[in-house]
Amino acid sequence: MTLDPKEPVLRVVPGPTDINANGHIFGGWVLSQMDIAAGIVASRRANGSVATVAIDTMEFLAPIHLRDVISVYAQVERVGRTSMGIRIEVVASRDRGREEVKVTSGLFTFVAIDADAKPRPVDAPE
Template identity: 80%
Template sequence: MTDRIPILRVTPGPGDINANGHIFGGWVLAQMDIAAGIVASRRANGSVATVAIERMEFIAPIELRDLISVYAQVERVGRTSMAIRIEVIAERDRGQTQIKVTEGLFTFVALDEAHHPRPVDAA
């Protein structure tokens, strides 16, 4: 994990806690979508939209004091869409412990000015 650069790093706040004392799954999902959108937009060289979450797995809970790093990379490119693989690592104990907390595969479509699908490689 040390040779990769995260797309996003963030610490959840007290308002992001669910009834179990862990971070809401929806909050984590939003962070993943933001990071994947950055990667997809760069690859498409323009606007993109999330169209599907093909797979998402919560592996371990995120705790309040965790610093999460969201890693995202293009897994495959179609004519108008891209699959982005996302992995979230939580750092605990002042960075002494790293735990993979979730992963997923999100699909984005490249958009033109009218918000219609366009070829990924057309700028």
Template identity: 75%
Template structure:
């Protein structure tokens, strides 16, 4: 039976599901922070690209919290959703949940708020499409 996860948002399907490899382990036997940050950036970029209807760049990470370690054999689910919309920018909240023990346990491992900017063909900020 899957245990309840505290503070786990229900945001529909994860944007990514991925499994870390042995090469992603640091000296503590946990997964490198940079590895999970990259997965978050990829998932956030997918959501930003859908909203912007085109290319986007990561301009800032407003918040990044490593809550619990990721272990080898965890299955990582990355959830991402729009938190704030600007003229050309989007703040995307990203949360990562590790499923372990063959699905018996779920642990929220990281959370972050990433800012993406929609880009035009000159790689300059482009206004987001209207929501009307």
């Protein structure tokens, strides 16, 4: 199965418990959604288990509000022998879909792992 980069890997609505003291969504909550989406894409590319090993870059561009629907887009940017970089973009849909705002982006690095949680080649079966 191939993911269409124009289609989100995840769509999520944050809840009231995800709000910080400023009335915006916690950065850690957003980061976890990004990691979930990146993990889905990395696992499909590696045809097996993967582990997050680094967040190479991440930039918060705009806050996420309580009533936003966020769409998380992910695609493979680079593939090495055991690792791969997954580019993530998060877009918030506001005002009942009338406005879309890119709120964050990042590059996550994953390593393909075997049954013993040891690195394995990306293109080798698990």
